[in-house]
C-alpha cells in the first residue's frame with residue numbers, strides 16, 4: 001500500500017513539474033509580460049545618443065559606455081557590456097512569485113539571457129531587438145552633506161516594466177553591475193559578488209519584514225570578470241525591481257541644471273505615474289490618521305498660504321512615506337549607512353544597500369559605515385539624515401511648493417517664471433511647507449517607531465507616556481546590558497510571565513542575560529519590573545498568549561547580520577559552485593517568522609546563525625562595492 005502510494009505520488013509530482021515547465025517557456029516570458037518603459041516615454045533622452053534606428057556606429061556605441069556630463073535629457077540609452085562567461089547563482093522565489101513568474105528551479109534560456117544582460121549586448125537596431133532598448137537614468141545628489149553634481153546609474157541599466165502577479169501594479173526591472181554607462185564617472189561599471197549577495201539578501205529580507213524596499217530577483221555571477229576593490233574580486237549582475245527608481249537625487253538634477261520645466265515634468269510624472277494620479281495623492285493625504293490632520297490644521301496657516309496644491313501634497317506624501325520606513329528601520333535596528341539624497345527614494349523604499357547593517361546590539365552611536373567618521377548616518381542620526389535629504393527635496397521643489405494654487409494657475413508662472421513681486425511670497429510659503437513637513441515627519445517617526453517597539457514587546461497600545469516610562473528605560477537597559485538587540489525581543493516573547501513574582505523576574509533576568517555580573521542582571525531586572533507593571537495596567541486575560549499573538553507577528557526569529565554575510569560570501573569565494581550556504585541564508589532571511597521553512601540542511605550552521613557572539617557583532621562595512 002505504502003509503496004504504490006508513494007509511486008503514485010511520484011508520478012503526480014512528475015506530471016506537475018512537466019506542466020509547470022511547459023507553462024514557463026510558452027506562457028510566461030519575462031520580457032513578454034510587459035514591454036513598456038514609462039520613464040523613457042515621459043522624458044527626453046540624452047540628445048547625443050538617439051535610440052538606434054540603425055545599428056549604432058562606433059561613436060554612438062562608445063558614447064553609451066563613456067562617462068560624461070549630459071547637457072540635457074533624463075537618461076541615456078545604454079546596452080550592457082559583454083562579458084566572457086555568465087552563471088546563474090540564485091533566484092529569489094518570493095520575487096518570482098510577486099512578479100507572477102513560475103516558481104521553477106529550471107529557468108529557461110530566455111530568463112537567463114535577460115537577467116545576465118546577454119539578450120542586449122549585441123548591437124542590433126531597436127526594431128530588430130526583441131526587447132526595448134535599456135537605458136540608464138541621470139540623477140544628481142548630496143553626498144555626506146556636500147553637493148556632488150551629476151551622478152546617475154553608473155552601473156545600472158533599466159530594462160522594462162512588468163506587471164505584478166495580479167496586474168495591480170508594475171515594477172521596473174533593472175540590472176546592476178552590467179557595465180559602464182555615461183554616469184560611471186571614474187568607476188568601472190562593475191559590482192562584485194560580495195556586494196551583490198549583500199544587496200540581494202537584504203532587500204528580500206527587509207521585504208519579508210514588511211519594510212518598503214527595492215527588491216532583488218536574481219544574481220548572475222561573471223566567473224571571468226574581476227574588479228579591483230580591497231583586492232581583485234569576482235563580479236556579478238543583480239536583477240532588481242521596484243515600482244519606481246526615482247530618487248530625491250533625480251530632483252536635485254533639475255535644480256542643479258536650473259531646469260524649472262524639467263522639475264515640473266518630473267513632479268507631474270511622480271504624481272501621475274508613481275503615485276497613481278492626483279486623486280490618489282489627495283486620498284492618501286485625507287486618509288492619514290486623525291492626529292495628522294490635527295497637526296496640519298494647527299500648523300498650516302490656510303488664511304495666509306491658501307489651500308494645498310497638488311505639489312504640496314506630493315511633497316508631503318514623499319515625506320510621510322519616508323517617515324514610515326525610517327520608523328521601521330529604527331525599530332529593527334537597520335542602518336543604511338549612506339543616506340545621501342541619491343539613496344532616498346520618492347516612494348520611501350529602502351534603496352541602495354552598500355555599507356548597511358542590522359545592529360547586533362543597541363547603540364545609538366553605531367554607524368554601519370566604516371567611513372562615516374562623524375556618525376552622520378548612525379542609528380541615532382538616521383531620522384535626521386533622512387529629513388535632511390527631504391529638506392533638499394523641498395528646496396528643489398521650492399518654486400512649486402512655494403507658488404500655491406493661485407500662482408501655479410497663472411500662465412506667467414508656467415511660461416516665463418517668477419515675477420519679482422511673487423518672490424517673497426514663494427520663499428515664505430515654501431519654507432512653511434517644509435516646516436510643516438518637519439513637524440509631521442517627527443510626529444510620524446516618533447509614533448510609528450514607538451508603536452512598533454510596543455508591538456515587539458507584545459503591547460498593542462502605545463501612549464505618549466510610554467516613551468518615558470517604558471521605552472527610554474528599555475533603550476537604556478539594552479545599551480547597558482549589551483544584549484543582542486533582536487534576540488532580546490524574541491526571548492522576552494517566549495518568557496513565561498503569568499503571575500510572575502520578584503523572584504521569577506530575577507531568574508528571568510539571569511536566564512536572558514546569561515551573566516554572572518550582578519549589575520547587568522539588575523539592569524534587566526529593573527526594566528522587567530517596569531514592563532510587568534505596564535502589562536498589568538494593560539490588563540491581559542492571558543498575558544503570555546495575548547502578548548505572543550501581537551509580538552510574534554513583528555519579531556523575526558532571524559535577521560541577517562554582517563558576520564553571517566561575511567561567512568556566506570567567504571564560502572562562495574572558496575567554492576563558487578557551492579551555493580548551499582547562500583540558499584540556507586535565503587531560506588532563513590526570506591522567511592524570518594517561520595522556521596518551518598528553513599529546511600533540513602545545514603542545521604549546525606542554522607544554530608550558529610541564530611546565536612550571538614561578541615567577537616563578530618557590530619561589524620562595519622566600507623562603501624567599496
Ligand SMILES: Nc1ncnc2c1ncn2[C@@H]1O[C@H](COP(=O)(O)OP(=O)(O)OP(=O)(O)O)[C@@H](O)[C@H]1O
Pocket residue numbers: 151152153154155156183184185187188189190191338342343351352353354625
Ligand atoms: N563600480 C561603479 N561603477 C560605476 N559607477 C558606480 C560604481 N559604484 C558606484 N557608482 C556610482 O556612484 C554613485 C554612488 O554610488 P552608490 O554606491 O550610492 O550607488 P550604487 O550602489 O551603484 O547604485 P544604486 O543607488 O542604484 O544601488 C552612483 O551614481 C553609482 O551609480
